Amino acid sequence: MSIYKPVITPESRLTSLGFELPDAPDAVSNYAPLVQSGSIVYTSGQLPWIDGELKYGGQLGQGGERSDEDGYQACRLSALNAVAQLKKHLGELSRVKQIVRVEGVLNVKCDSRWTGQPKALDGASDLINAVFGEQGRHSRMVNSNSAMPLDCTSLIYIYAEVE
Amino acid sequence: MSIYKPVITPESRLTSLGFELPDAPDAVSNYAPLVQSGSIVYTSGQLPWIDGELKYGGQLGQGGERSDEDGYQACRLSALNAVAQLKKHLGELSRVKQIVRVEGVLNVKCDSRWTGQPKALDGASDLINAVFGEQGRHSRMVNSNSAMPLDCTSLIYIYAEVE
Amino acid sequence: MSIYKPVITPESRLTSLGFELPDAPDAVSNYAPLVQSGSIVYTSGQLPWIDGELKYGGQLGQGGERSDEDGYQACRLSALNAVAQLKKHLGELSRVKQIVRVEGVLNVKCDSRWTGQPKALDGASDLINAVFGEQGRHSRMVNSNSAMPLDCTSLIYIYAEVE
Numbered sequence: 042m043s044i045y046k047p048v049i050t051p052e053s054r055l056t057s058l059g060f061e062l063p064d065a066p067d068a069v070s071n072y073a074p075l076v077q078s079g080s081i082v083y084t085s086g087q088l089p090w091i092d093g094e095l096k097y098g099g100q101l102g103q104g105g106e107r108s109d110e111d112g113y114q115a116c117r118l119s120a121l122n123a124v125a126q127l128k129k130h131l132g133e134l135s136r137v138k139q140i141v142r143v144e145g146v147l148n149v150k151c152d153s154r155w156t157g158q159p160k161a162l163d164g165a166s167d168l169i170n171a172v173f174g175e176q177g178r179h180s181r182m183v184n185s186n187s188a189m190p191l192d193c194t195s196l197i198y199i200y201a202e203v204e
Numbered sequence: 205m206s207i208y209k210p211v212i213t214p215e216s217r218l219t220s221l222g223f224e225l226p227d228a229p230d231a232v233s234n235y236a237p238l239v240q241s242g243s244i245v246y247t248s249g250q251l252p253w254i255d256g257e258l259k260y261g262g263q264l265g266q267g268g269e270r271s272d273e274d275g276y277q278a279c280r281l282s283a284l285n286a287v288a289q290l291k292k293h294l295g296e297l298s299r300v301k302q303i304v305r306v307e308g309v310l311n312v313k314c315d316s317r318w319t320g321q322p323k324a325l326d327g328a329s330d331l332i333n334a335v336f337g338e339q340g341r342h343s344r345m346v347n348s349n350s351a352m353p354l355d356c357t358s359l360i361y362i363y364a365e366v367e
Numbered sequence: 368m369s370i371y372k373p374v375i376t377p378e379s380r381l382t383s384l385g386f387e388l389p390d391a392p393d394a395v396s397n398y399a400p401l402v403q404s405g406s407i408v409y410t411s412g413q414l415p416w417i418d419g420e421l422k423y424g425g426q427l428g429q430g431g432e433r434s435d436e437d438g439y440q441a442c443r444l445s446a447l448n449a450v451a452q453l454k455k456h457l458g459e460l461s462r463v464k465q466i467v468r469v470e471g472v473l474n475v476k477c478d479s480r481w482t483g484q485p486k487a488l489d490g491a492s493d494l495i496n497a498v499f500g501e502q503g504r505h506s507r508m509v510n511s512n513s514a515m516p517l518d519c520t521s522l523i524y525i526y527a528e529v530e
Contacts, residue, residue, distance in 0.1 A: 151314040151477040314477040344398040
């Protein structure tokens with residue numbers, strides 16, 4: 042009988058969920074993708090892209106180009122890039138003690154009165170909760186803008202407390 | 205002659221002002237209403253509701269459904285819910301050392317060019333200053349969005365330094 | 368031969384760049400322009416004004432009153448006011464250990480689908496990088512709103528880690 046017990050890490054949970062971490066993207070301009078101050082790491086906005094190719098552009102809400110489901114997927118991919126930034130900075134994601142705050146900015150048609158923000162942001166929250174477990178329990182902020190850099194559908198920011 | 209001196213607490217100031225703390229609402233989706241990291245507590249967005257009933261929905265600015273006075277009242281009620289979150293987390297509000305930051309997101313008609321944000325946000329700031337006194341002295345951020353979760357008029361977020 | 372070596376400070380860099388720090392403006396309402404909690408200083412939103420005179424008002428994006436270059440200049444002036452707040456609070460800007468986060472909120476025409484945010488925000492980032500050098504390396508957040516206090520073109524917020 043084997044006494045081998047696999048160590049469950051955020052990385053192994055990502056793999057189990059079928060996700061592969063993309064390369065951590067560079068910032069799109071004259072700033073840093075991530076800064077640590079004391080035990081808190083602050084990421085800059087992460088776009089829903091892979092290898093520089095924007096997977097989700099355009100707007101949510103009536104008259105927009107994107108469905109509510111697209112909003113969920115865009116937030117999930119943006120969050121995956123935020124996790125990639127943490128991985129690059131920390132080496133091991135198990136060094137994350139707590140995801141403190143997740144901020145989402147969504148691209149929403151300006152006169153649509155759309156109210157799908159919570160479900161769209163769950164694309165980020167569900168991923169973070171699944172990957173980090175109890176350490177993923179986070180507060181959340183949402184903004185809806187009608188103009189976005191690169192016309193991207195979502196930007197996700199993370200504050201993380203780290204070892 | 206009595207030497208009894210009443211202890212002035214944030215809770216007693218709330219009572220003096222005629223406010224009753226609502227129950228701290230749950231988050232509207234897959235995240236936490238509040239997270240503490242080190243000595244800082246970050247709340248998620250608080251809506252202007254009581255017992256799940258939205259008291260202030262709709263937009264500010266010309267063409268919107270809400271007056272500037274409604275905006276002030278909405279921010280005050282959102283802030284009261286943020287204080288309720290702190291109370292639930294801390295037990296005693298006197299454990300707040302400093303309200304560090306108040307963030308307000310307002311629901312504003314998209315082409316109104318409305319400029320009433322500072323007065324509306326004062327609904328939150330006035331309450332916090334009155335309840336916490338010198339410990340209530342806070343920095344402030346404002347955003348105006350033309351789409352909001354539940355079409356609520358205001359969302360208020362607090363960063364608080366706690367004992 | 369002189370062994371005099373000039374000490375390079377953020378203040379001397381500002382002078383070399385031809386900037387003069389304006390007086391740190393008061394908050395426009397019932398809150399503080401800046402709050403320190405632990406080693407982090409959080410500024411409130413800084414407008415693009417000098418001595419109470421708004422230098423950049425109006426909107427960016429097609430149909431707006433302001434050019435992309437105006438957006439860059441507005442962000443630079445807003446950031447200069449944020450630096451003035453730090454100077455007033457700290458006495459010496461060399462007490463800044465790290466500019467942790469720069470948040471910019473831009474006034475953007477609501478249906479313009481404008482995508483000039485990164486270049487506009489560089490007005491703030493370029494100044495901060497030039498003044499603080501390695502200590503200026505910051506994460507960044509951007510929001511585009513179609514209504515702003517005083518109809519200003521930009522608001523810049525800074526989180527700074529200080530000695």
